[in-house]
Amino acid sequence: MTLPEFDPAYGLWGLGLYSLLAATLLPGGSELALYAFLRQEPNLVFAALGVSTVGNTLGGMLSWWAGRYLPRWQKLERLPYLAAFQRWGSSVLLLSWLPLVGDAFCVAAGWLRLHWLPCCLFMAIGKFVRYWLVAQTALPH
Structure with missing residues (x-):
């Protein structure tokens, strides 16, 4: 009896779901999942980058x-990171990938009623750059 062949598409679905859940208040490290996936399937780097970025951005938008x-x-004066949002606006979400504070940035942006489209775009850019850097370390040179 032989084992069935692994379909990398299933791994991409799992990577996307894990990336989404890791961007919410649930704990998880989607960088490690991307790294492990790319070590197994280096030829799917662009698909993995896209799936991870979309999943993680959707998770950030759920927090938003x-x-x-x-x-x-809560009064606005006591909102964490209020000064950063007042100075930089939704571009603060370029840092939404940071552990611990990234989730708070996303929630704060929603609470402050910042427009969803720039928030989504800045989140996606920041998350893509982080994943691209992870991919550079995972891929054989």
């Missing part, structure tokens, strides 16, 4: 949406 619809129970 959660912040958008949270009740305004």
Whole structure:
């Protein structure tokens, strides 16, 4: 009896789902998942970068949406990172990939009612650059 061949498309679906969940308040390291995937399937680098970026950005937008619809129970003066958002606006979300504070940035952007489109674009750019750097370390040279 032989084992069935592994279809890399299933791995891409898993990578996308894991990247989405890792961008929410759930713990997880999507960088490690991307690294491991690319060590096994280096020929799928562009697909893996796209899937990871889209999944992680969708997860960040879920956090933005959660912040958008949270009740305004806290005064603006006490909101974490308020000064950064007042100075830089949605471009702060270029750093939404950072551990711990990245999720808070996404929630804060939603709570501050920043427009979703620039938030989504800045999130995607920051997350793509981070994944691209991970891919550079994972791929054989």
